[in-house]
Amino acid sequence: MLRVIGYIRQHKAAFIGAVLLAAGTILAGIGLMSTSGYLISRAAQRPMIVDLFMVTAGVRFFGISRAVVRYFERVVSHDLTFKILLSMRIGLYRQIDSFSQKWLMTRRPGDLLAGVTSDIETLQNVYLRIVSPIIVAFLIGALTFWGLTFFSMNMAWVTFLFFLLNGLAAPLLMARITRGRGKTEVQTRSRLKTFLVDRLQGMQELSWMGQQQNSRDSFNQMQGDLDHIQRKNAGISGLAESLNNLFSHLGMFFVLVMAIPLVMNGEIKGVVLAALTLGVLSSFEALQGLANAFIQYENSDEAARRLFSIAENKEAAADNSVPETQILSTIPEAITFQDISFSYDGVTPTLKAVSFTLSAGSCTAIVGSTGSGKSTLINLLLRFWPPDSGKIMVGGSDINQLEETSYRSLFGVVSQDNWIFNRSLRENLLLAKPEATDDELRESLIHVGLEHFAHDLDMEPGTQGMRFSGGERQLLALARAWLTQSHCWIFDEATAHLDVKTERKILDTLWALKGNRTLLMVTHRLLDMDKMDKILVMDKGEIVEQGTHAILLSANNYYARMFNHQNQILSY
Amino acid sequence: MENAAENKTDLKNRKSGMHTHRRLFALARGVHGFFPGIAFISLLIAAVVITQMYLLSIVISDVFLLNKVSNPMHLYYLIACIALRSILLWVRERFAQQTAVSIKSGLRQNLFSHLIKLGPAYTRTGKTGELIAILMEAVEKLDDYFTKYIPSVIHIIILPVTIIIFTFSIDWPSGLIMTITAPLILFFMWLIGTYAKKLTQDQWGQMSRLSSHFLDVLQGLKTLKIFGMNHQEAENVYKSSDDFRIITMRVLKVAFLSGMVLELAASISIALVAVQVGIRLIEGMMSFQPGLFVLLLAPEFYLPFRTLGSHHHAGMEGSAAAQKLFEIMDTQEDSGSIKVPENVSLSASPADLSKDPKGLTIHFKEVCFTYPDADKPVLQNINCTLNPGTLTALAGPTGSGKSTLARLLLGFLHPDSGIISANNYCVMEMEKEFWQQFIAYVPQHPHFFNGTILENLLMSKPHANMDEAEHAAQRSGAHAFIEQLPQGYHTPLTDNASRLSGGEKQRLAIARALLKDAPLLIMDEPTSSLDPESEQRAAEATELIANNRTTLVIAHRLRTVKNADNILVFNKGTIAETGRHNELISKKGIYSSYLETLGIN
Structure with a gap:
């Protein structure tokens, strides 16, 4: 939670301004009511109209300034909220950027990141809903106390007591009641939700197995449990408003009762009595948002804990113990994997001492179910994480000693999870070559057979590239790879989940564009294997067979069995 | 042209919004005694508020002008009013929440039951997440609609009217000020409800798009790293967000103006009541106690407007949530026109379908099917027979069209035309x-x-x-x-x-x-x-x-x-x-x- 406040502190001027304006709004309210009270009391003494000139001016001033100050408060505080949101986003982006990809990928990144963004959204309101109400309550409380000391010390203390009751005791009480009762409600609700997810996903089975009535009955019963709890809890949230009302008016009442004897023995002038009572009542307005602030605090605290536990995760921090200084200047002759072993969890090995060499310009396929461990090899090659043991050598240097960006620029990657960003086609392509002209971009699209998009570089592909078909996405990735002018192309299950025709088209485009680049293809579909210089067959983290298509078929072993099974499948 | 089309959809949206409100109010009316109950409690609150302010004005005026408390019982009554008011507020909330529980529960049960009826063609994968969100969260969002929004709508009718009637009986010029300003405030609220609200909502909508843009960047981080663009992207995120903040603030500044006008109307009205009462006091045209009484009532008069303003959001959210929910409720099972030939029987008993131990004889006759959002049919004039064993x-x-055929036979989909029969009994009629x-x-x-x-x-x-x-x-x-x-x-x-x-x-x-x-x-x-x-x-x-x-x-x-x-x-x-x-x-x-x-x- 303190971390969030740290973000707020980055915008000190706006923060102080917003708080002062918020306090100003309430002060204007107090001013309006007490000058009004004084005005009519004084008027009742029937002075000359001129004597009341100042007071009437005061009433009008506070009346207008309340609205105006409130307006500026809203403007400044919303601006501040946006700024806080922005700082948190940038901070978080930098953090996650520095994480090792291994940590991210073993944690269902989609869910994790969606959670992170929604947590940030909860936290952007920390200022508006929590920090500001608390500070304002303090300020107004202190000012009211100070103001009342001019009349009577006791009165000041009593008001202070009611501020405490109203602003602290009541919200704490509320939070306590809701916490205990809320828990059972949350549990019941999540049981209901799990049930729903299960039944909706299994709607087909539910239908043919005749479970309709049964499901309805179970649902109604669980809903009944929830109703029972919610009925019991009804009115708890209403308690906040009710208590606020009670303590505000009681506070005013006791100030009045204490003021009466003081007026009667002349210590306080009778003419200010109405002003005093109305002023005190208005000051309690400062506490209205507090009950909500406490409930918000619980939510935000949870969000903050989740968020910063991710941001501070040591395990996630990328391990860059080796200084990376070397910049690759020449095109490497070969890429060599030397005794690479790797495990995600440190227990079950994913790769067991794998060694092989990719010579420049050759075509290599890695196949297996x-x-x-096929795709893990690619992630090691792209330096998303280091191997547990063994080395990957490129042109005579360990890849860990090469400068990251220049090293990765060697590769053009077309994988199953090419990300198409939700921005224009042009921007998506420019990622690969920021200095490219529109003509170059169009050329790249024509090369991969996406000429129908070439005239419209401004088209928006929608969330997660929705407007592109599966095949178009892969071709777009190929266009990006082509733009980078990389020397080694990696196809990582690039045609999985595509129909046969599209698969063919993508492979044909690849062969047409490949030129003298090195190709590394990872796949479980054994297509175009006769074009490969070498096929590595992997099973359970080991290379079990290697050779050309013809050799492997005649060996009549694991590879041949895979090939036969595949030919039994009608994928049309 | 474009503008006209936009206005049209706009109007449609607003109309359906009104329609949703009407349906939600109808739901609340369906719960016996909800509206009269809330109205009655509101009326009691109004009575207590007026009594409390009357007592307060008496006590203050006694002490100020006569230097004594004429009747000490007044103080006890006063504290009783204060307590009663808080209790009534709580009772109203509890009553409203219990009603909301019944409404939500009924809605959820109907929805689930309806989804089962619509079957797997409707709840297909990819949509489950959305449906769960509607059944769980959207239904829960109606809570505030019934416990806050509707009561405050009722309250805004009852309390101000009661106070105006009282004020007129004590001091008609103040009553007049209230009578004139109240519609004025309602007018401004309506203005916010249409113009400014739309403006702010559009802007907030864009804001949330920005947040999905951020998610997009995070999810594509691996791709960015491959292209070595990850460091540069931080600047992009910063710049696009900050540009956006500046534009948004420009819009919000205008949108908040109408809020200011509303606030101004309320506080200036209070000032106006105070000043004109003051002037008449000086001229001896009225006495102090009624003057103070009216002044005390003035903020109470304007309070419900402010409350409704702050609960307006709950109303908007509730109606937006309800719209999605009613959409599901209004979805009907698709049923094509069926012309049953004479040799196909309409009603079957279990025995009719299980008489052959080697299974059913299935006939497809002239079966056609087009998915609702598609422009081409997936199945055209399908004729085939599946024999027992x-x-x-x-x-x-x-x-x-292979899986569509299976889905038709399973009863998940309904043919647009043609007949599917089992042992010569029409499947679609079962x-x-x-x-x-x-x-x-x-x-x-x-x-x-x-x-x-x-x-x-x-x-x-x-x-x-x-x-x-x-x-x-x-x-x-x-x-x-x-x-x-x-x-x-x-x-x-x-x-x-x-x-x-x-x-x-x-x-x-x-x-x-x-x-x-x-x-x-x-x-x-x-x-x-x-x-x-x-x-x-x-x-x-x-x-x-x-x-x-x-x-x-x-x-x-x-x-x-x-x-x-x-x-x-x-x-x-x-x-x-x-x-x-x-x-x-x-x-x-x-x-x-x-x-x-x-x-x-």
């Missing part, structure tokens, strides 16, 4:  | 739940419910015993791996059986279908290859399952089509060829050319  | 395989490219009793289904991606393996198996045949379940599992090849699990048949499955492999799930799904022993079996084979061992077992199970019933398989295995009694070859929504594998191969038509492109001879 899911979970055989 | 035979296995029919569907072959053809993706999107040629209650879905009745018809589905006669079907067992093995989907491509089977779902397993939270519960033990045994519970999942028994769902397909509730009164079966352990032995029957085990027998089915043995025949499908599932028994072996189930026995290997530490808890055997009592192993709990969670999260759609995520702990089981693809092959194991497949075998379990077949066991479930075998256990039901229905006269019609529909199976959708997996498209991708499982591990070599599972491939073998799945193929054996498919052959086994086909015995003694009518079987329809969407085939993805060469072995399946070779063994099929009949193959229906689909092409672009029509059945292009039919026959056995060997017949079709020698025919050298579409089927054989399919197999050729796959490199199979």
